[in-house]
Amino acid sequence: MSPKIAIIGAGPGGLTLASILIRNGISPTVFEHDAFPEARTQGGSLDLHPGTGQEALAACGLTPQFEKYARYGDQDFTLGDKYGNRVMEIKDKDVGRPEIDRGQLRQILLDSIPKGVIKWNHHLVAATEDSLQFRDHIEVGWDLIVGADGAWSKIRPLCCYVTPYYTGISAFRMMLTQASTKHAALSELVGKGTYYSLGEDDGLALAYQRMDNDMISVYAFGRRPEDWIQKSGIDVNDHNAIRAALKKDYTHWDPKLCAVFDECEDNISFQSLYMLPVGLRWPAHKKMALIGDAAHLMTPFAGEGVNLAMTDALDLANAIISKPNDIAAAIAEFQPRMWERAKIAGEVAWENAMARFEPGALVRSKRRFQRRLESQGNLQLLELADRKNNEHISILLEHV
Ligand SMILES: Cc1cc2nc3c(=O)[nH]c(=O)nc-3n(C[C@H](O)[C@H](O)[C@H](O)COP(=O)(O)OP(=O)(O)OC[C@H]3O[C@@H](n4cnc5c(N)ncnc54)[C@H](O)[C@@H]3O)c2cc1C
Structure with a gap:
């Protein structure tokens, strides 16, 4: 039985x-x-x-149902700094980790x-x-x-x-829909995969993730106290208040990276991360x-x-x-x-x-990604040529 x-x-x-x-x-x-x-x-x-x-x-x-949704072309990865400089880029590589939207995965399982x-x-x-x-x-x-x-x-x-227990990190999640037409600049920036920007000494990060159906999901991560949202006085249901708070936090970031705060849908959610x-x-x-x-x-x-x-x-x-x-x-x-x-x-x-949330984050993160790629053997790390023209990045890369 x-x-x-x-x-x-x-x-x-x-x-x-x-x-x-x-x-x-x-x-x-x-x-x-x-x-x-x-x-x-x-x-x-x-x-x-x-x-x-x-x-x-x-x-x-x-597997056949998964293959119907799996996005093998969305595995690109870009790591950048808060000034909009790109530190590392992996492009057009099948790393064997196709993307699928969570909702699609759930539907396949439910069916x-x-x-x-x-x-x-x-x-x-x-x-x-x-x-x-x-x-x-x-x-x-x-x-x-x-x-x-x-x-x-x-x-x-x-x-x-x-x-x-609280990890010391919390996140705002935002969505862009009809990205290629309504948010063309951001869509181009993200490309076909994930774009991660690390702020290093400010304890902030932005992670853009390409989704299916011309959508982009964005997390604004930050090192913050556990009771930060309560003490901040921000009403989590007031999207404009969240937008204003994020813009203040990220005021020293490249405006191109932060355009999402104005452009995202009115569905911003806040989450404290625990472990x-x-x-x-x-x-x-x-x-x-x-x-x-x-x-x-x-x-x-x-x-x-x-x-x-x-x-x-x-x-x-x-x-x-x-x-x-x-x-x-x-x-x-x-x-x-x-x-x-x-x-x-x-x-x-x-x-x-x-x-990812401390000074030197870009160097360390790059090194970790590099090691991961090397261990997979068939991948190449493509460093962008234009970094040579950028002092900030060049200094960082000397330590890699
Ligand atoms: C910001 C963020 C980004 C992430 N990104 C990724 C990623 O890119 N890749 C990845 O692999 N993982 C990612 N994760 C982790 C991933 O979301 C979780 O590890 C995963 O969802 C765990 O699956 P689970 O089935 O164990 O639990 P859950 O997904 O949490 O599902 C639990 C289910 O139980 C139900 N439930 C809860 N309490 C009760 C109750 N009392 N009674 C009845 N039902 C209940 C909930 O409604 C839910 O449906 C991310 C997590 C976060 C927070």
Whole structure:
């Protein structure tokens, strides 16, 4: 008989787990806080990596659907400074990490899951190992409960007693639509991929990301105190107030880079970034497991979060499929692989979070990207010729 499995959270981790299990004859129940699939926008673009996110999608049988949306031509990367100078550029290279919009990835996964499996509008309030307490009812009788419920997991406290802490970095997220026509200059600046500008000594960064359908997603990251937004007096629902605050913060930046503050849609959101300690682990529970951000929340600066969540789902699904009648053994088998992977990515994510927001950030970041590229062998780093004419950049590059 199939084990009775509850998955909390229909994010990339929970949906991948449900999809693989269903494909292998095990039907779980997914409980999701959102009232319905389109209840909120899903965010920007992300790259799925061959050995992790792409492999998990293959286990869902979704490679053809992925290929339909995968943008192999959007893998360009530019690193620049706050004055608009470009320090490093990778162009027209297939680095094996095609981009896909989060919303498209989610839709592919949702389409692979039969109706009725996902219980929308189910916000988990509390849990014990025997019960799931929702706002208006309790669900019992589970062989396995999986916390795929992200940063503020309600399942995590049953596995370990560690809570996320503030990383010192927060972000405003903005969107540009009809970029090539309505925002032609910014669209040209971003090109086909990601454009990252680091402010170094001011602790600020701007990250532009090309999305599908002529959209661009932009993050304005900054080193700020945890209570900064409350103390600033900025009303997070007042987009013009946010625009004014950002323009003040970035007043010493190249106006071309900052044009987004005026040009973006009226949908700016603010997010403080939290993390769990790198290397966090706990004694295996006999019927509770965590995957994705619930298990190893980290800063986004390694670009691995979704890939890790999906790989955790793949590993846990495989363990359950091979031991459907021994869930405790399946959990014990799966966890060490997840922890090992998350520790490596978590160290990179933390180091990148430090390295991108301090003096010398451009040199260090460039060096890190360079090492990453060299380790992939088939890539060339293209330094821009015009940097020779730029004293600031030339000095920085001497240290590389
Ligand atoms: C600014 C930023 C940029 C990022 N960029 C990238 C990137 O480029 N590439 C990348 O790989 N990763 C990126 N990440 C990380 C990535 O978003 C996460 O690691 C990933 O979404 C984790 O997936 P998950 O399924 O574990 O959790 P989530 O995506 O957080 O999904 C959790 C789900 O659980 C639901 N839920 C939460 N609480 C409850 C509850 N109590 N009851 C019921 N349901 C609940 C939520 O509604 C949600 O649907 C970024 C993160 C941030 C903050």
